Amino acid sequence: MSFDREVDARGLNCPLPILRAKKALAELQSGQVLKVMSTDPGSQRDFQAFSRQTGHELLRTDAGDREWTFFLKRR
Structure with a gap:
């Protein structure tokens, strides 16, 4: 899926992934x-x-081995 920006929140716990997003x-x-x-x-x-x-x-969620990728479209 194409995207305009990427945020790497791996290794961060709640609420940091949401705050970075x-x-x-x-x-x-x-x-x-x-x-x-x-x-x-x-x-x-x-x-x-x-x-x-x-x-x-939330366009898509991909689950991998202990890793998730989310694609969000700004309203």
Whole structure:
């Protein structure tokens, strides 16, 4: 999937992956896509809730071996 910006939040625990994503999304234009990589197991639930609360669209979640990648579209 193509994206406009990437945030590497691997090795960071809650709430840092969400905070880094929030900051990066604020710097993007509407419609642009952010890729976030995380190793925090709770990040799946966190990014779903973040998307619902902020209106940014969670386009895709990829799960790997103890690593998750999220693609969020800025509203």
